[in-house]
């Protein structure tokens with residue numbers, strides 16, 4: 001491992017990589033449409049009026065438009081019951097023009113998130129949050145049909161930036177179901193030696209200092225600073 005003075009920060013140009021990926025997807029969508037006479041369809045479901053969720057969903061719908069994916073918008077009221085939401089998910093499962101379904105999280109408190117996610121057709125679970133897909137991600141020699149997108153994006157950024165993962169010491173900061181936990185499983189599948197640092201971890205700094213790769217997924221900025229000498 002390089003000595004501390006040899007560490008040199010490289011900022012990954014995520015926007016440029018995203019643009020390259022979008023061009024590749026647009027071409028793939030064009031080819032699929034030509035071959036099957038059908039465009040891929042993604043249903044993006046949002047419940048309630050959370051500003052942050054609306055903004056993420058807006059970005060997802062815009063990205064669909066940019067690459068030629070047909071977006072099916074389902075904006076549902078905060079008060080919708082769990083049964084009604086599950087029935088909307090079943091409708092989308094049965095719609096042959098919808099190939100992927102995203103239910104934006106978090107859901108309102110009166111709705112059981114686990115129940116709703118488990119009702120999404122496995123083959124349309126593009127977030128990879130269905131218990132079977134997540135379960136396969138957690139098991140050796142099993143492959144989920146889909147992997148959660150932000151964790152997958154982290155590994156794609158590393159891959160496209162020429163960073164090899166095999167055998168490296170990777171530290172994940174945070175253990176959320178959406179990013180921290182699945183990204184640690186993906187790193188493990190990629191043969192990294194993985195440590196997850198979380199709010200109850202002792203001696204967080206010294207663990208982070210030893211890392212070759214750090215994925216900061218604690219939901220707040222500046223958790224890892226230059227003082228750790230690891231970026």
Ligand SMILES: Nc1nc2c(c(=O)[nH]1)N[C@@H](CN(C=O)c1ccc(C(=O)N[C@@H](CCC(=O)O)C(=O)O)cc1)CN2
Nearest residue numbers: 056057102103104105106127148149150178216219220
């Ligand atoms: N159905 C889903 N719901 C939610 C997901 C998801 O993947 N699927 N993730 C989050 C919200 N979200 C996307 O929907 C999302 C939020 C934040 C980020 C992210 O990378 N944040 C960066 C900062 C980025 C920036 O502001 O420039 C960070 O935290 O470091 C990605 C995706 C919850 N709901």
